[in-house]
Amino acid sequence: MSIATSRTLHAARALLPEGWRENVRFGFGADGLIASVETDVPVAAGDEIANGPVIPAMVDLHSHAFQRAMAGLAEVSGPGEDTFWTWREEMYRTVGLLSPEDVEAVAAKLYVEMLKSGFGAVCEFHYVHNDRDGTPYADRAELAARILAAKETSGIGLTLIPVFYAHGNFGGAAPNPGQRRFLNDVDGFLKLIDASRDLASKSGAHFGTSIHSLRAATPDEMNAVLAAAGDGPIHIHVAEQQKEVDDCLAWSGRRPIDWLMDEMPVDERWCLIHATHHTDGELRKMAASGAVVGLCPTTESSLGDGIFSGEAFLRLGGRFGVGTDSHVSTSPSEELRTLEYSQRLRDQKRVRLAGGPNRSNGRHLFDTALKGGAQAAGWASHGLQAGAPASLVVLDGSHAFITAAKDDAILDRWIFSLGDRAVRDVMAEGHWRIRDGRHADDEAIDAAFRAAILRLQG
Template structure:
């Protein structure tokens, strides 16, 4: 994977995300170095490729360079296959210093993604967070945590604590944090994590694909927790389908319908959409939480003539969009920062971005044989 291929793949993805209704992406930027693990002459080479792709597509970007240092709890050394990911804490902080003015100039947010407790030792986590906050005290922080029971068991064996409990005891978790997955929490972790103000970053189609388990949404909401959705491994690039999978998994777990609805908002699709919008805006560190004074004008327009939506009122259209329109998209237009990025269901770069993605994919697969 070279910089040009990364940019082509990212552009293809960002165009696809916009057409699917996402207006922002929190980009977990894993790959930092050349194929042999050697840093590029410009250490920000691959980050800049992602920034160019986001700017070309017109998607809102929160760039989250991933800090990855070990291959397991207790400081296990990284494997050879991880050489393109690995960074020292000092190296990461230098990268953040380099990227901060560039992100500001592009209107992007810059944060940090300590990959997980198994990939970043305690000292590295402390130093990275201190350095990040010296650069920007409000920067978003995203971390994978408690995704699988194996991770929970490994954390207990290493520290005597469950992952979320350990994190809350050893890191300054607050409303700028996103706990990605957070699938396996106990009652005390639910209460404490929700009270911290952190957002739960749910990736329902990826979690289903991996067999991670089912997030306890009723317990999280009962504790007052915020949540948003993302595409993670891109098993599915469709914001509405993530909501559908989340609600249906909750129904299977609770054997009840309309789990995400409540007395204040009985329409489940409306309730989920509003909650996901607020949580996603918070997790991205961007003012994109709705059409209101002080917020960026990011919004999607549904096609009222779509077969799944025709004749319905607004609430009915949104319900059908989430639960009944996935064979063909019901999104007609997507606007980002007051600019039309998708019209008549298509991004203006659709053809070129798709062709670039296909060419990069073919070359990578050919080179891997």
């Protein structure tokens, strides 16, 4: 359910593609897009008034919604070294318990949390396809339908990205039992794509295709999936962990990013998730391809993945966006802040990703991630301009930090100090989804989520 939205919104200050402007009136179309933008205009009869500065809503370019159910449950030390590979065991345990109703309830709650923090859209990297014993549902798109139902309940914009997953490691190795809910052969996955694409179209969602990783598919399977992918975005995990690099070298004699860039038609449609472990040459190849690198800094920190070379990548003209991946955080400001701070910790210097001297760090991070996220989501246009999705955030104009800040300092204070507390109202696809920090269906969504979590922990 959404809260009724006026067809016009007047903002004393708003961040447009050309920069900050004053006295801005936005007109919204019935199609969920921005119909018009006027600047330096007075308030008119019928205008709704924004109670603070208006900025574009961010796109979360990488989400595994079901993993929100296990947030905080993998923080007990094991008998040996804890790594990404030991974390996976808790993930397998959680996914093995989820019913379709649980998947929907967890996703709906997650999407509302994301909206409340300033995301307006999400790319759902959807790889839980099968029943708990690993058999396909009678309706292969059963769980995709649950994700789309959560989109409808929350009102978030969504790009549905079904994921091909067939093997446990490079070279077509057999999967392990914990992966049984993810698995398809090519024929089964193509049926899943067809059914999911139809559902996405009916719900107004964008659609893409993913190969989970080089570990999870053979080259022939990757080519077959890509041949059926259509013209939407293509996402893939790559080089998240050093073990993945070592295993890929043993299999192919090449590092994962090198192999992917050499063997697959990587271009602007692709989103390379993590890409943490790379050489300078691999970094140059990614930047030259026009692909977006999907960075998930809080998850990468949580899992001990490593630190992406963000500053060097930007110098090469590389593109990135941010995602929340395992959802230990659900906040764009936290992802951007963690990304910047990781560079500072590595370099033992400050302000690493501002893009040049005398520039706002927050503004450059925000602009870059906004553009990269929109590209990864398959949007034709982004930002607060006519023809782009009417997805925006009103920051809390009553907060002293926001009231006292001017232009880019607003973003610096939001990202590096206030975080989610600064988000007041959020519009997604032309409808208010969050007003004064609340969703219209908070109580029902919270109750369903609570019931699901209690079942999973029981």
